[in-house]
Amino acid sequence: MPDIKLTNLIKKFGDVTAVDNLNVTIPDGSFFTLLGPSGCGKTTTLRMIAGLEKPTAGKIEIGKQLVFDSVTWTVVPPGKRNVGLVFQSYALWPHMTVYDNISFPLRIQKLSRDQIQKKVDGVMNQVKITGLEKRYPSELSGGQQQRVAVARELVTGVEVLSMDEPLGNLDAQLRLEMRTELKRLHKATGQTILYVTHDQLEAMTMSTHVAVMKDGLLQQLSHPDDIYASPANTFIAEFIGSLPINLFNVEVMEGIAYNNDLKLKLELPGKFKSINGKAILGIRPENLSVVNNPTKTSVLGSVDSSLPAGSEVLIKVSVGEIGLNIKEKRGMNLEMDSTVHVDLDMEEACFFDSITGNNLLTVPGEQKATKKKATAQ
Ligand SMILES: Nc1ncnc2c1ncn2[C@@H]1O[C@H](COP(=O)(O)OP(=O)(O)OP(=O)(O)O)[C@@H](O)[C@H]1O
Numbered sequence: 001m002p003d004i005k006l007t008n009l010i011k012k013f014g015d016v017t018a019v020d021n022l023n024v025t026i027p028d029g030s031f032f033t034l035l036g037p038s039g040c041g042k043t044t045t046l047r048m049i050a051g052l053e054k055p056t057a058g059k060i061e062i063g064k065q066l067v068f069d070s071v072t073w074t075v076v077p078p079g080k081r082n083v084g085l086v087f088q089s090y091a092l093w094p095h096m097t098v099y100d101n102i103s104f105p106l107r108i109q110k111l112s113r114d115q116i117q118k119k120v121d122g123v124m125n126q127v128k129i130t131g132l133e134k135r136y137p138s139e140l141s142g143g144q145q146q147r148v149a150v151a152r153e154l155v156t157g158v159e160v161l162s163m164d165e166p167l168g169n170l171d172a173q174l175r176l177e178m179r180t181e182l183k184r185l186h187k188a189t190g191q192t193i194l195y196v197t198h199d200q201l202e203a204m205t206m207s208t209h210v211a212v213m214k215d216g217l218l219q220q221l222s223h224p225d226d227i228y229a230s231p232a233n234t235f236i237a238e239f240i241g242s243l244p245i246n247l248f249n250v251e252v253m254e255g256i257a258y259n260n261d262l263k264l265k266l267e268l269p270g271k272f273k274s275i276n277g278k279a280i281l282g283i284r285p286e287n288l289s290v291v292n293n294p295t296k297t298s299v300l301g302s303v304d305s306s307l308p309a310g311s312e313v314l315i316k317v318s319v320g321e322i323g324l325n326i327k328e329k330r331g332m333n334l335e336m337d338s339t340v341h342v343d344l345d346m347e348e349a350c351f352f353d354s355i356t357g358n359n360l361l362t363v364p365g366e367q368k369a370t371k372k373k374a375t376a377q
Pocket residue numbers: 013016017018036037038039040041042043044045198
C-alpha cells in the first residue's frame with residue numbers, strides 16, 4: 001500500500017481559497033483524519049485526492065503514481081486511483097442481499113462466478129461479517145451496514161478508504177459504537193483510512209494521525225496525544241478538548257510567570273527556561289486542582305460554580321477577571337462563593353506567543369514521530 005503525498009496543493013473557488021498550499025504525507029496504513037471547523041477545506045481535500053475535484057495547483061502522488069500535477073497537467077481519473085469512498089449513508093442497495101451488494105462491483109467487471117465468490121468470501125472474512133451473506137441491509141445493525149459498505153470498496157482492491165463524516169447522522173450512542181467498529185476495522189484490514197470530521201472527539205479517539213485545518217491552511221499534523229498536550233497554537237488549544245482550555249496573559253521573568261492583576265506568581269519547571277517576556281499561558285481543566293494549602297504554583301480564587309457530572313465535578317473559580325475551568329474527581333463538594341486555592345500543574349502547561357498565538361516550544365514544521373511517521377513539510 002502506498003503513502004499519499006500532497007505537494008503545494010491549492011484549490012480556489014472564485015475568490016475563496018478552500019485549500020491553501022497544503023503539504024502533507026499520509027502514511028501507508030495510517031488512520032489519517034482531517035479535522036477542522038466547517039468550511040476549512042476538509043471535504044475539498046478529500047475530493048481532490050479521490051479525483052472528484054480538480055486542484056487549482058499542486059501535485060498529488062499515491063505511492064509511485066502521479067495522479068495530479070498542475071505543471072504537466074496530469075489528471076488520473078477517479079476510477080484509476082485506487083481510492084474508495086464510503087458515504088455517510090453507506091448507500092447500500094436495499095433490495096440486494098449483503099452478498100449481492102458486495103459482489104456488485106465485481107459483476108460489473110464481468111469476473112467469473114468462482115473469482116467473485118473467492119474475493120467476496122475474502123473481504124467478508126476480513127471485515128468479520130461472514131455468515132451475513134443472505135441478509136438484507138434492513139436486517140443489519142448500523143455497524144454491520146458500515147462493514148458491508150467498506151467490504152464493497154475493499155473488494156475492488158482499493159488501497160485507501162476515504163470517509164467524509166460517515167457518522168454524521170447517527171445518535172450519540174451509535175456514534176460511540178461506530179467509532180469502536182471503525183478502529184477495529186482499521187486494525188483488522190491495515191488499510192489506509194482517510195477520514196474527514198469536524199468532531200474533535202471522533203478524531204482524537206480513532207486516528208493515528210490528525211491534521212488540523214483552518215481556513216484552508218494546515219495548522220498541525222501529529223498524533224492525537226501530541227495535539228492535545230502540545231497544541232501548535234491557541235486556535236488548536238481551544239478547538240481540542242471537551243471542556244475549554246484555560247488561557248490567560250502572563251509575563252515571564254527568570255522562570256516565574258506573573259500576572260499582577262491576578263496576584264499571580266507561578267514558578268515554572270525547567271523546560272520553560274527559554275521563555276521570557278509577554279506570553280499566553282494555556283492549561284487544561286484536568287491539570288488544575290483545588291488544594292487546602294497554597295503552593296508555589298497556586299492561585300487564590302472564589303468558587304463560581306461546582307457541577308457534579310457523574311464521574312467528575314466541573315468547577316469554575318474566579319481569580320480576578322479570569323474564570324478558571326477545573327475538572328476534579330467526583331465527590332468534591334465546594335460551597336459557592338467560598339475562597340479556595342487552585343494549584344496549576346505547570347508541567348502540563350503550554351505557552352503561546354502573545355501576538356501570533358503560536359506555541360513557544362514547538363519548532364515550526366517539526367512533527368513528532370508517531371508509530372508511523374506523520375510528516376508535514
Ligand atoms: N463547489 C464549490 N463552489 C464554491 N465554493 C465552494 C465549493 N465547494 C466548497 N466551497 C467553499 O470552499 C470552502 C471549503 O469547503 P469544504 O466543503 O471543503 O469545507 P469542509 O471543511 O468540508 O466543511 P464542512 O465541515 O462544513 O463540511 C468553503 O468556504 C466552501 O464554501
